[in-house]
Amino acid sequence: MPANKSLLVLPGDGIGPEVMGQVRRVVDWMDKRRAVSFDVTEDLVGGAAIDVHGIPVTDATVEKAMNVDAVLLGAVGGPKWDNLDFSKKPERGLLRLRKDLQLYANLRPALCFEALVEASTLKPEIVSGLDIMIVRELTGGVYFGEPRGIETLPNGERRGVNTQVYTTSEIRRVAAVAFELARKRGNRVTSCEKANVMESGVLWREEVQKLHDESFGDVELSHMYADNAAMQLVRNPKQFDVIVTDNLFGDILSDEASMLTGSLGMLPSASLGDVDETGRRKALYEPVHGSAPDIAGSGKANPIATILSLAMALRYSFDLADDADLVEEAVKKVLAKGIRTADIQAPGSTVVSTGQMGDALLAELEAMAA
Numbered sequence: 001m002p003a004n005k006s007l008l009v010l011p012g013d014g015i016g017p018e019v020m021g022q023v024r025r026v027v028d029w030m031d032k033r034r035a036v037s038f039d040v041t042e043d044l045v046g047g048a049a050i051d052v053h054g055i056p057v058t059d060a061t062v063e064k065a066m067n068v069d070a071v072l073l074g075a076v077g078g079p080k081w082d083n084l085d086f087s088k089k090p091e092r093g094l095l096r097l098r099k100d101l102q103l104y105a106n107l108r109p110a111l112c113f114e115a116l117v118e119a120s121t122l123k124p125e126i127v128s129g130l131d132i133m134i135v136r137e138l139t140g141g142v143y144f145g146e147p148r149g150i151e152t153l154p155n156g157e158r159r160g161v162n163t164q165v166y167t168t169s170e171i172r173r174v175a176a177v178a179f180e181l182a183r184k185r186g187n188r189v190t191s192c193e194k195a196n197v198m199e200s201g202v203l204w205r206e207e208v209q210k211l212h213d214e215s216f217g218d219v220e221l222s223h224m225y226a227d228n229a230a231m232q233l234v235r236n237p238k239q240f241d242v243i244v245t246d247n248l249f250g251d252i253l254s255d256e257a258s259m260l261t262g263s264l265g266m267l268p269s270a271s272l273g274d275v276d277e278t279g280r281r282k283a284l285y286e287p288v289h290g291s292a293p294d295i296a297g298s299g300k301a302n303p304i305a306t307i308l309s310l311a312m313a314l315r316y317s318f319d320l321a322d323d324a325d326l327v328e329e330a331v332k333k334v335l336a337k338g339i340r341t342a343d344i345q346a347p348g349s350t351v352v353s354t355g356q357m358g359d360a361l362l363a364e365l366e367a368m369a370a
Contacts, residue, residue, distance in 0.1 A: 005318050006068040007038045010045040010061075013090060014291025015301035015354075016074025022303035022358035023072065023310050026327065029362055033369050034323055041068070045097070046076025046090035046291075056093030062100050070317040071097070071284040072310060075291035094286075098138055101282045103271035104170065105177040106136040106250065107312070108288065110237075110257035110267065115335035119262030119344055122234065127260050133185065134243045134257055135178040136250025138271055140170045141200075143247050164200050166246065171207040177272065178244035179216040186241035188220040192229045192249055204246060226253065233257055258288050262344065266302070268309035270316055283317045285309040299353040302341040304331055307361065330364035 009024070011017040030036045043061045050056055056076070065071045076090040086092075097103070112120065112130035120127045145163030152158050175191070182189045191208045193201035205223055212221045224232070226249040232239065233256050245253060258267045267289070273282035287305030295301060307327060315324040339360050340349040352360065 004037045004039045005070075007040050007313070008064050008068040008071045009040055009042045010071060010073045011042065011048070012045050012074035012076045012291065013047040013078050014075055014293040014296040016046075016076070016291055018296070018299070018301045018354050019287065019303040019306040020072070020074045022354060022361075023306050025358050025362060026307055026310060026365070029365060030323065033366070034326075036318075036320060036323060045073065045093045047078055047081045049093060050081060050084070050088070050090060056088065056090050057096050062097065065097055065101060065284070066282070069280060069283075070313045071101075072306075072313060073097075073284060073286040074306060075287065075289065077291050078293035078296075080293075095143075097284060098271055099144070101284065102139060102273045103282060103284055104137060104139045104274075105174050105272045106138040106254075107177075107181070107270040107272065107316075108134040108136060108250075108254040108258070108267070109269075109312075110134065110254075110261055112261045113266070113332060113335050115332070115338075116262045116266070116344060118346060120260055121262075122237075122260060126237065130237055130260060131185075132237060132240045132243065132257055133181055134245070134250060134254045135174060135181065136254055137166075137170065137174040137244075137246050138250075139247075140166050141247030164198065164246075164248070166200050166203060168203070168207050171204050172211050173274070175208045175211050175244055176215075178242050179212065179219050182219050182242040183216075187218070188222075188241035190222050190224050190229070190240055190243050192224050192226045192243060192245040192253065194226055194249075195223075196225060200246075208244070229253060230256060233260065254288075266308070266344065267305050268312050270309070270312045272316065281317065283313065285313045285317075299355065300342045301354045302343050303354055303357055304341075304361075307331070326365065326368060327361075329368065330361050333364045333368075334360045 011020040045057050076094055081090050110132040112127045117124045117128050142162045142164040145165040148162050150160045178189050193204040195201035195205045237260055269288050271284045275281045287309055311324040311327040314320040338349040341357055345351045
């Protein structure tokens, strides 16, 4: 593999810079010990960009993101910027990156580490061995549909409008990602919508089924209403392998699935676009957790989700599966030793700071690479 793959780091707000600092340590370790070099650049997004530039992401930052192999983001937002107009809030920077890079497939794994089974609010036998991948359509649906807005009606009442809209191509391309992932996992896809009450759901079900019949007949496909899927995730989550769904339902179901594992601080995500003519696939990787401004600067943040986001980048953007496995195995070993940040502490565990968790992970990487 050619050296010096390009990586744009956007630490963002709150705990973002702290957890990203530990990721940079892993990147530096790989440069020295794995003969894998990255050209790393850093820029601003979210509230950090608002403070400097007055907007949540600049054209120049978006241009950088368009021209690197992968983007790694910390987290955005916080109460400091709560009173800004909706169009100027920190989260709009992330939404613009997703839209401009056409990152239409959001991959959200829900993996329960054996050492953290007791941290889940569900019974151990329900979550032990849990390994689900949720593929959420990310650039269409109700979050982007037009018309949208708030209007005052002639009678003085106010009305809020959002439009749920999907096209054949939008549905088929995200479904294809789900089918391809399933082939490398348990070979099962569950497609979720509300075809019983929504025309967009009828179209979603029909188009996913057509694509399956045309190109992915070897993959087991089932359809499920999204509300039933929400119930099944807490009733019997291990029935699922890959779930594919739209933007709104994907937002809800992936957050629900994440809590089966015990902590949002443990979960990474990837947002992928199409492969271009050079073979590059635009991609953004980020932890599922938010910016947690209440603990920012205290050294309590859990860096594991962001480090696992780097592992996803190694796997999906750089074709470095062995290196991704190494990082994931280091996480498992650290957790098995009872080393915890405060958010995942348990009786008898050793509670460590953000930096100390980084130390422990690097020590495990070093031991495995020796």
